[in-house]
Amino acid sequence: xxVQIADSVKSIxxxxxxxxxxxxxxRDDVISLGVGxxxxxxxxxxxxxxxxxxxxxxxxxxxxxxxxxxxxxxxxYVESQFRTTYDPKSEVLVSVGVSEALDLACRALLNPxxxxxxxxxxxxSYNPSIALAGGVPVSVPTYARDAFALKxxxxxxxxxxxxxxxxxxxxTNPTGAIEPPEELExxxxxxxxxxLTVITDEIYCELIYENPQDHVSIASLPGMRERTIxxxxxxxxxxxxxxxxGYACAPEMIIEAMMKIHQYAMLCAPIxxxxxxxxxxxxxxxxxxxxxxxxxxxxxxxxDGFNQAGLPCHTPGGAFYAFPDIRPTGLSSKEFAMGLLxxxxxACVPGDAFGExxxxxxxxxxxxxxxxxxxxxxxxxxxxxxLEGAPELQGSAAV
Amino acid sequence: MATDPIVELLEKNARQSPAxxxxxxxxxxxxxxxxxxxxxxxxxxxxxHAIIDPERAGADHVTAFIEVKLVPxxxxxFDRLALRIAKFEQVRSCYLxxxxxxxxxxxxxxxxxxxxxxxxxxxxxxxGVTSTxxxxxxxxxxxDGFLAHHESEPTRLPxxx
Numbered sequence: 001x002x003v004q005i006a007d008s009v010k011s012i013x014x015x016x017x018x019x020x021x022x023x024x025x026x027r028d029d030v031i032s033l034g035v036g037x038x039x040x041x042x043x044x045x046x047x048x049x050x051x052x053x054x055x056x057x058x059x060x061x062x063x064x065x066x067x068x069x070x071x072x073x074x075x076x077y078v079e080s081q082f083r084t085t086y087d088p089k090s091e092v093l094v095s096v097g098v099s100e101a102l103d104l105a106c107r108a109l110l111n112p113x114x115x116x117x118x119x120x121x122x123x124x125s126y127n128p129s130i131a132l133a134g135g136v137p138v139s140v141p142t143y144a145r146d147a148f149a150l151k152x153x154x155x156x157x158x159x160x161x162x163x164x165x166x167x168x169x170x171x172t173n174p175t176g177a178i179e180p181p182e183e184l185e186x187x188x189x190x191x192x193x194x195x196l197t198v199i200t201d202e203i204y205c206e207l208i209y210e211n212p213q214d215h216v217s218i219a220s221l222p223g224m225r226e227r228t229i230x231x232x233x234x235x236x237x238x239x240x241x242x243x244x245x246g247y248a249c250a251p252e253m254i255i256e257a258m259m260k261i262h263q264y265a266m267l268c269a270p271i272x273x274x275x276x277x278x279x280x281x282x283x284x285x286x287x288x289x290x291x292x293x294x295x296x297x298x299x300x301x302x303x304d305g306f307n308q309a310g311l312p313c314h315t316p317g318g319a320f321y322a323f324p325d326i327r328p329t330g331l332s333s334k335e336f337a338m339g340l341l342x343x344x345x346x347a348c349v350p351g352d353a354f355g356e357x358x359x360x361x362x363x364x365x366x367x368x369x370x371x372x373x374x375x376x377x378x379x380x381x382x383x384x385x386x387l388e389g390a391p392e393l394q395g396s397a398a399v
Numbered sequence: 400m401a402t403d404p405i406v407e408l409l410e411k412n413a414r415q416s417p418a419x420x421x422x423x424x425x426x427x428x429x430x431x432x433x434x435x436x437x438x439x440x441x442x443x444x445x446x447x448h449a450i451i452d453p454e455r456a457g458a459d460h461v462t463a464f465i466e467v468k469l470v471p472x473x474x475x476x477f478d479r480l481a482l483r484i485a486k487f488e489q490v491r492s493c494y495l496x497x498x499x500x501x502x503x504x505x506x507x508x509x510x511x512x513x514x515x516x517x518x519x520x521x522x523x524x525x526x527g528v529t530s531t532x533x534x535x536x537x538x539x540x541x542x543d544g545f546l547a548h549h550e551s552e553p554t555r556l557p558x559x560x
Contacts (some may be wrong), residue, residue: 021558034558041553124560173560293407297423351560356541370423 013127016353019335024347031376032347033364036173036237038320041286042276044240049279050272058271064263065255066094067274068246069263073281078232081205082217084225086249086378092188093255094238094269094277098203098233099125100262105199105229105248107132109165118167119150120355121174121323123201125220138163142358144325146307147314148177152186159194166196168218171204171350174354174363175323177315178208178321181216187220197254198228203246204319204390206288209296219249226251229258236319237288243273280325295320298373305377306364306393309384320367323351327360329387338360344379401447402542404433411544413447452539452547460507462491463514465522466500468529477501480527489517500532511535 004117017034024030041047071088079085087292095101095218101127110116112134118126120139127147141295142148150168152185159202168187170179191198205215218226235244248258299316299393306313306324313324326336340346351361366373408420415423416430424431438444445552451458469480477495479500492505504522508514515533521533539547 015560017558017560021556024557030556030557035555036559037555039555042552084510291406297408301422349558 007071008132008134009362012131015124015265017349020347020349020353023338024341025235025298026032027341027345029373030341031368033366033368033373033376034347034349037241037366038095038191038236038291039369040291041369042238042240042278042281045281045283045287046240046276046279049283050243050276051107052386053272053275058275059084060271061288062271064090067271068279069096070274070278070281074249075277077281078230078249078285081215082202082220082230082251084217086230087161090252091249091255091260095246095248095262095272096266096269097235098201098231100244100266100295101229101231101246101248101258102126102199102201103133104258104261105231106130106165107261108254109119109133109197109199109370110135113162113163114164115160115162116165117163117196118156119169119172121148121172121351121358121361123169124354124378126169128158130165130167135165136162136235137327138357139357142172142175142177143357144314144323144361147317148172148175149183149364150187152183152190153313155187155190161189163194163196165199166191167199167201168385169201169203169316171208171316173204173319174321174349174351174358176319178317184216184218185221188218188224191227192223196227197259197288198220199231200228201231202232204236205232205233206285207295207320208290208318209292209299210317211325211370212292220324229254234277234280235322237285237291238277239291240276240277240280243270243276244275245269245273261288275323294355295313295367298368298370300378301370302366305373306380309377309381311380312385320365322364322366323361324364325360326362329384331387335358335361338386340380340383344383346376346379346383403438405431406438409435409444416418422448430459449544450545452529452542454538455547461514463508463518463534464534465504465506465518466532466534467502467504467522468531469500470527470529471501480525483525484522486544487517487521496497500530 004345071092074092075086075088079220097381104131110133115136116130117138117140126136138158140154142150192309197279202217208215218232229248229250231248234240267385303313303315311324313322314338329336333352336350337350350365351358401552404424405420408415417428420431421428469477471477471481481493481495484504488506489506491507494503496503508518510518518531520531530541541547
């Protein structure tokens with residue numbers, strides 16, 4: 001009898017990104033705006049600290065929760081960045097990327113049938129992570145007319161007595177949306193009213209372009225710390241995607257539960273990556289400021305470029321993705337993305353890979369060489385003009 | 400005081416036009432051009448040049464870093480002498496330094512002998528120069544923020560979530 005795959009895995013649909021990836025790989029000389037990571041190698045002082053640790057022979061396991069020195073540094077960083085205090089001994093868990101922390105959080109919290117609210121368009125792993133943990137993913141739409149902010153009325157429409165968890169991601173992959181503070185307060189009140197636990201993935205929070213120092217985490221709002229799992233990591237701000245290093249901060253009993261899974265599934269995050277992360281925190285954030293400045297320039301370039309090409313594009317408050325509206329062309333996201341790839345060798349990810357509400361949009365990463373962005377915009381402009389019934393430059397009314 | 404974003408951009412790449420800088424910063428092109436003119440006028444921007452790796456460019460000149468000790472003057476400290484030295488054509492750069500010597504003077508010449516001649520005839524002989532120590536440049540690893548030997552560009556997967 002052939003090997004039987006578990007039902008829970010069989011029911012996970014094929015990733016929309018994965019298919020697109022295969023097609024792009026098959027072509028030469030594509031300008032890819034389909035990336036989800038910085039275009040910088042990790043700053044040298046961080047790499048150098050990692051190399052030095054290997055030279056010194058630091059190659060063993062660490063404690064399950066992570067190196068104590070790193071947890072202390074994380075606690076200090078979270079205090080200044082998020083204005084919330086966590087005890088490094090018992091309220092911080094160092095994970096293999098935020099991806100693992102998210103998985104741990106789901107598995108630690110969800111009983112079969114528990115519903116989890118999450119906003120779409122969103123990162124590709126949220127829905128499957130919830131489902132794999134036995135939960136029921138319930139998507140809540142966000143719209144271009146709100147710059148993809150999460151509105152309380154949409155949450156209220158989706159909550160049921162079975163809702164246990166609310167998952168947030170601001171700034172958002174793929175929309176670049178940030179949640180206005182007044183909306184965040186309403187969401188906090190909503191979570192308290194319905195006694196929900198909040199998982200907040202804030203991986204892009206240093207990459208906010210206007211007043212980054214004013215970022216507010218829901219964990220810092222009154223009544224929230226005891227019911228929030230704050231997830232953050234090093235991949236985006238410090239360009240450490242390949243190091244696979246993230247962390248969760250939460251009250252002790254939640255961390256303890258996550259630790260129970262982590263200790264068996266992973267044992268600990270790689271020691272080399274932990275050492276690198278410690279250097280990232282201790283080495284100061286000049287490198288982050290420099291990278292953020294450069295992303296900021298490119299953000300402006302790409303957003304203006306899309307608007308000029310007749311594809312309405314809001315200015316994303318954070319992350320490094322532009323999310324232009326391709327509906328004026330009358331094509332679906334997939335049709336547009338494929339057509340663009342075939343006609344002009346530019347790759348952008350179709351928005352429906354990120355959920356139903358992503359249909360009609362395109363995710364374009366501006367963490368890409370500036371000259372390539374310019375060239376890509378030229379080609380996109382050409383492609384849009386070539387389509388029948390080319391849109392007027394005024395753009396259509398955004399929904 | 401934060402550095403002017405226009406200065407920061409030009410420091411990284413002086414070939415960017417006001418139009419390109421305007422597209423990156425959201426400023427008006429005319430405002431950028433006016434600001435650049437202002438910066439040039441005031442001497443905040445001294446000039447523009449390509450940053451060269453002499454070995455790769457096949458340059459036939461020789462460069463030396465010379466540590467110079469001076470006698471400070473009553474009115475004006477080191478300024479008068481330092482300017483007098485800086486004005487020589489052969490002097491590429493001239494800085495006042497803290498520590499064991501006063502000026503570092505970067506000098507360019509056709510040959511080792513040429514540089515040595517400049518030091519012995521023009522530099523050491525100046526009234527107020529008490530000593531010089533000449534170090535010849537051999538190889539450039541990094542110049543003004545640009546690595547001379549490129550790490551190969553890291554390749555990313557073309558599509559990732």
